[in-house]
């Protein structure tokens with residue numbers, strides 16, 4: 006009987022392990038007992054697209070941006086510039102111009118939805134990151150954005166990285182808003198990070214651990 010029990014346990018372990026191997030998609034990352042708050046924040050961070058109508062205090066925005074500036078970057082060249090917009094008026098104005106520009110296109114329906122508050126996935130504060138195009142600068146800015154989003158998570162704030170809205174700044178209608186960001190000569194807008202108090206709890210999006218291999 007004891008032997009049968011042992012075999013059953015062994016089979017469960019083996020089957021369980023092989024199922025995990027066959028199903029590389031991680032649905033809900035579970036912090037392990039060795040996890041710390043950094044790991045928990047990394048695993049629990051989600052892109053947020055619905056925010057409460059609550060301003061983000063500037064001291065928190067400053068902390069988030071400082072964490073971004075402390076990101077590793079190629080040769081510490083820091084070929085980046087950061088602009089923070091928490092003005093509802095600015096965000097509403099650019100969104101109005103964007104809405105006007107998509108009239109008659111398939112995007113028009115999306116911007117007319119009641120849940121569409123602004124073109125930055127409704128975030129009440131947006132951090133714009135520009136780079137002076139160079140060998141490492143896109144990677145640098147991505148690391149900066151990653152730091153910012155993790156800092157936001159640790160401060161109980163929601164966040165989202167976005168490249169979609171950047172295209173609008175290159176249009177004729179978007180030009181005045183690009184100018185208002187006052188970027189230095191040679192700098193190009195690359196991405197933005199929306200920040201705010203989350204008004205949703207999205208489920209984790211699938212991840213594929215099969216892409217990882219140890220090389221012996």
Ligand SMILES: Cc1cc2nc3c(=O)[nH]c(=O)nc-3n(C[C@H](O)[C@H](O)[C@H](O)COP(=O)(O)O)c2cc1C
Nearest residue numbers: 050051052053126165166167168169170196209210
């Ligand atoms: C470089 C980059 C650009 C992105 N651009 C957009 C965007 O324009 N609009 C959007 O809704 N989400 C955007 N995202 C968010 C991704 O869709 C999201 O990170 C991905 O689906 C994984 O979900 P998670 O962040 O909740 O884990 C972007 C993310 C990255 C890293």
